[in-house]
Amino acid sequence: xxxxxxxxxxSAYLDQELSxxxxxxxxxxxxxxxxxxxNFEDLSHIKSYxxxxxxxxxxxxxxxxxxxxxxxxxxxxxxxANPWVWGKRLALTTxxxxxxxxxxxxxxxxxxxxxxxxxxxxxxxxxSSTTPYQLVSERKTDVNFLSADDEEQDEKKRNSxxxxxxxxxxxxxxxxxxx
Amino acid sequence: MLQTExxxxxxxxxxxxxxxxxxxxxxxxxxxxxxYRLTGNHDDAQDLTQEALLKAYRAFNxxxxxxxxxRWVYQxxxxxxxxxxxxxxxxxxxxxxxxxxxxxxxxxxxxxPDYSKLPExxxxxxxxxxxxxxxxxxxxxxxxxxxxxxxxxxxSYEEISNxxxxxxxxxxxxxxxxxxxxxxxxxxxxxxxxxxxx
Numbered sequence: 001x002x003x004x005x006x007x008x009x010x011s012a013y014l015d016q017e018l019s020x021x022x023x024x025x026x027x028x029x030x031x032x033x034x035x036x037x038x039n040f041e042d043l044s045h046i047k048s049y050x051x052x053x054x055x056x057x058x059x060x061x062x063x064x065x066x067x068x069x070x071x072x073x074x075x076x077x078x079x080x081a082n083p084w085v086w087g088k089r090l091a092l093t094t095x096x097x098x099x100x101x102x103x104x105x106x107x108x109x110x111x112x113x114x115x116x117x118x119x120x121x122x123x124x125x126x127x128s129s130t131t132p133y134q135l136v137s138e139r140k141t142d143v144n145f146l147s148a149d150d151e152e153q154d155e156k157k158r159n160s161x162x163x164x165x166x167x168x169x170x171x172x173x174x175x176x177x178x179x
Numbered sequence: 180m181l182q183t184e185x186x187x188x189x190x191x192x193x194x195x196x197x198x199x200x201x202x203x204x205x206x207x208x209x210x211x212x213x214x215y216r217l218t219g220n221h222d223d224a225q226d227l228t229q230e231a232l233l234k235a236y237r238a239f240n241x242x243x244x245x246x247x248x249x250r251w252v253y254q255x256x257x258x259x260x261x262x263x264x265x266x267x268x269x270x271x272x273x274x275x276x277x278x279x280x281x282x283x284x285x286x287x288x289x290x291x292p293d294y295s296k297l298p299e300x301x302x303x304x305x306x307x308x309x310x311x312x313x314x315x316x317x318x319x320x321x322x323x324x325x326x327x328x329x330x331x332x333x334x335s336y337e338e339i340s341n342x343x344x345x346x347x348x349x350x351x352x353x354x355x356x357x358x359x360x361x362x363x364x365x366x367x368x369x370x371x372x373x374x375x376x377x
Contacts, residue, residue: 008355010355011354011355011358012336012351012355015336017335017336017351038373041373042362043358043362045368045369045372046330046358046361046362046365047358049307049365049368050311050326051330051331053216053308053312053331055211
């Protein structure tokens with residue numbers, strides 16, 4: 001064992017937290033190495049300094065602490081379950097939800113004759129016969145007319161149509177149509 | 180007969196307050212000592228102890244009766260201390276200029292227990308105590324807590340690792356590095372000790 005390794009273990013050796021084998025090795029090393037021995041002595045001095053530190057208070061201080069704490073607890077035994085804390089939390093949550101709803105109603109009004117909604121609805125009605133929905137219906141009728149007996153083909157066509165133009169039979173008011 | 184048994188079962192836990200009080204009575208000196216060594220002054224130590232005991236009282240129903248009460252409270256004290264320390268570091272100290280300075284004549288004189296009759300001895304020990312405390316305060320918080328728990332309170336490494344909620348290796352390295360730093364800070368005393376021996 002070299003000095004470096006021993007010095008890293010000296011503290012644990014001092015506290016007797018090493019295995020017997022390690023303890024033996026370190027004891028041998030300290031016996032032969034004056035530098036490590038001095039280190040060990042310093043560390044044990046520090047340990048004894050700390051161990052001999054006087055308790056930091058006078059009795060009066062402690063009584064004060066005691067008095068305060070138990071007066072506190074005895075006077076108010078329901079200290080642990082303070083209902084007002086939950087009341088406050090509940091009130092705060094309600095206020096937040098209320099504020100959120102008010103903001104939402106203000107920004108997105110639901111009245112049908114609101115000017116904000118009317119401008120959005122104006123868009124689909126202004127489009128003439130070139131909307132994709134009308135195209136769909138035209139093509140569908142064509143297909144039906146040309147190959148009414150061929151059911152298989154018809155179904156294929158319908159499927160392909162469906163993949164191109166998803167079925168939306170009615171225009172939903174308020175939803176703009178993409179062109 | 181049956182009814183009384185069920186009644187006694189239905190009753191809430193036997194007076195937890197007195198039980199808690201008894202436990203605290205046993206250990207309060209040690210708690211206060213630990214808090215004092217961590218914070219370095221009486222006021223902070225008192226605040227820390229009180230707050231930790233309040234926390235402990237509120238959570239006393241979660242305390243498992245078989246386990247050690249003092250370790251549990253040490254853990255609370257340590258966590259509170261680290262929390263407060265971090266808060267303090269985040270928010271620098273603010274002093275009000277309008278507030279009047281505390282009046283000195285209202286302060287109580289600090290009483291120190293008389294351990295030795297010799298005034299010289301007393302002065303030396305007192306001085307060493309102050310020096311050690313200031314050296315402790317210069318250590319990083321984790322090292323300070325580990326060293327205090329080990330050397331002042333006399334816990335084993337395993338118990339310390341339980342209290343500080345870290346591994347044994349961490350405890351070992353914290354104590355080692357803490358002591359090495361203390362050795363640097365206390366070098367004059369240590370060299371005096373050495374020369375005394377020779």
